Amino acid sequence: MSKSEQAELPNLSHYWVPFTANRQFKAMPRLFKAAKGNYYTSMDGRQILDGTAGLWCVPAGHGREEIAVAVANQLRTLDYAPAFQSSHPLAFEAATRLAAYMPTGLDRIFFTNSGSESADTALKIALAYHRVAGNPLRNKLIGRERGYHGVNFGGISVGGIAGNRKAFGNALSGVDHIRHPLDIEKNAFTKGIPQDGGIALANEFEQRMLTLHDPSTIAALIVEPMQGSAGVIVPPAGYLKRLREICTKHGILLIFDEVITGFGRLGAKFGADYFDVIPDMLTCAKGLTNGVVPMGAVAVKREIYDAFMQNSAVGSIELPHGYTYSAIPIACAAVIATQDIFAAEKLEARAAGLSTYLESAAHSLKGLPMVKDIRNIGLVAGIEFEAKAGASAFAVYLKCYELGLHVRYTGDIIAISPPLTIEKHEIDRIFNTLADAIKYVASQGEAGLDVSRYLKNEQQWALHQQHTI
Numbered sequence: 171m172s173k174s175e176q177a178e179l180p181n182l183s184h185y186w187v188p189f190t191a192n193r194q195f196k197a198m199p200r201l202f203k204a205a206k207g208n209y210y211t212s213m214d215g216r217q218i219l220d221g222t223a224g225l226w227c228v229p230a231g232h233g234r235e236e237i238a239v240a241v242a243n244q245l246r247t248l249d250y251a252p253a254f255q256s257s258h259p260l261a262f263e264a265a266t267r268l269a270a271y272m273p274t275g276l277d278r279i280f281f282t283n284s285g286s287e288s289a290d291t292a293l294k295i296a297l298a299y300h301r302v303a304g305n306p307l308r309n310k311l312i313g314r315e316r317g318y319h320g321v322n323f324g325g326i327s328v329g330g331i332a333g334n335r336k337a338f339g340n341a342l343s344g345v346d347h348i349r350h351p352l353d354i355e356k357n358a359f360t361k362g363i364p365q366d367g368g369i370a371l372a373n374e375f376e377q378r379m380l381t382l383h384d385p386s387t388i389a390a391l392i393v394e395p396m397q398g399s400a401g402v403i404v405p406p407a408g409y410l411k412r413l414r415e416i417c418t419k420h421g422i423l424l425i426f427d428e429v430i431t432g433f434g435r436l437g438a439k440f441g442a443d444y445f446d447v448i449p450d451m452l453t454c455a456k457g458l459t460n461g462v463v464p465m466g467a468v469a470v471k472r473e474i475y476d477a478f479m480q481n482s483a484v485g486s487i488e489l490p491h492g493y494t495y496s497a498i499p500i501a502c503a504a505v506i507a508t509q510d511i512f513a514a515e516k517l518e519a520r521a522a523g524l525s526t527y528l529e530s531a532a533h534s535l536k537g538l539p540m541v542k543d544i545r546n547i548g549l550v551a552g553i554e555f556e557a558k559a560g561a562s563a564f565a566v567y568l569k570c571y572e573l574g575l576h577v578r579y580t581g582d583i584i585a586i587s588p589p590l591t592i593e594k595h596e597i598d599r600i601f602n603t604l605a606d607a608i609k610y611v612a613s614q615g616e617a618g619l620d621v622s623r624y625l626k627n628e629q630q631w632a633l634h635q636q637h638t639i
């Protein structure tokens with residue numbers, strides 16, 4: 171990196187980087203300064219292929235002019251309208267567009283600002299719904315082991331990633347978790363959906379959990395159709411359908427958290443469409459605005475919305491919940507522009523068409539050192555390494571970055587989820603680069619896990635920064 175580029179570097183001291191080992195990051199910072207299409211430009215001017223669509227949130231690719239123009243125009247026309255007791259037309263238009271994109275029946279939309287807020291909003295709606303419908307004793311919430319529903323207290327309570335929970339005390343009471351469906355011993359290297367065991371696993375929900383708690387006390391079950399953050403856990407055949415049947419039988423609301431699986435990721439609009447299972451509520455965020463303006467949404471079945479309208483006193487606030495930035499005009503403009511892109515470019519179909527190509531490319535890594543399992547569905551792949559407390563996956567991630575590819579590591583897993591605009595030759599590049607990185611890290615033995623071996627350029631840059639506070 172040249173002297174003049176070093177001069178552009180920001181002071182790294184003040185920003186507390188989320189979900190990041192800050193001391194390590196600031197010693198070898200990975201900063202992007204621009205993005206276009208399927209590529210980032212790193213601070214030192216390299217083109218980095220985006221193997222993860224940002225954080226799963228840029229399905230239509232980076233730098234979409236249509237969205238930029240819509241947001242900029244909106245900002246100049248109506249920058250903000252109070253979200254409570256008044257609103258603006260675009261909020262209703264965005265909700266109408268989203269309702270039309272949702273699975274049948276999920277056509278009442280509550281806007282939030284993130285996936286975490288969507289999860290907590292859905293849980294609150296579930297509890298309030300049973301109360302307003304005359305069943306206040308239905309107040310327990312069930313999540314799933316290794317589930318991720320964001321970082322707010324509701325989300326971490328029903329979430330099942332231990333590391334995200336243990337620092338934060340007791341969170342919500344009245345919560346339990348069903349088992350996750352990952353079974354590497356039986357299903358390692360399965361292409362797509364594992365075929366066995368799904369119904370039996372779902373039946374456990376009824377036979378064990380509901381027996382233990384009494385089904386009439388359960389308000390809702392929340393699951394991700396495909397568990398993304400815990401490492402691409404693909405549900406076995408029949409599993410989600412059976413969960414749906416059990417919830418319906420016992421009057422329990424089924425919530426799909428589609429923050430990752432929404433907007434074409436699996437090759438259909440939502441996981442609900444892909445698996446042909448309609449939940450009672452569906453949460454989304456990320457791809458809703460192509461990742462450019464923070465926004466989330468909860469789509470609820472009309473009967474749920476109607477229960478609030480019919481059973482609350484006229485003039486009362488039916489749901490005392492909302493955010494200052496719910497349906498902020500620029501986010502609504504981004505939703506509409508993103509929906510226009512999806513409609514014009516049929517990105518869901520594009521993802522579906524590329525999914526077997528990605529599957530073959532991903533499974534070509536089978537047999538490489540350290541690789542314990544490979545899982546895939548739609549335009550998602552997960553490569554799980556022999557357990558090393560995340561060290562191998564982190565080293566592979568750093569090596570990939572060095573080689574010009576951005577991947578996501580989570581525990582011992584590398585997850586791949588490129589923009590839906592990815593080309594076949596770029597899919598090849600993703601998995602060829604990953605193969606090179608895996609071989610390199612493995613060839614170095616224990617030394618390969620030493621992070622100081624990677625990103626010498628970035629390390630040098632950090633050393634040169636002038637700021638110390």
Ligand SMILES: Cc1ncc(COP(=O)(O)O)c(C=O)c1O
Binds near residue numbers: 284
């Ligand atoms: C399934 C799921 N739910 C919720 C969230 C939280 O979203 P956010 O980071 O926008 O709060 C995520 C984020 O990755 C997610 O994958």
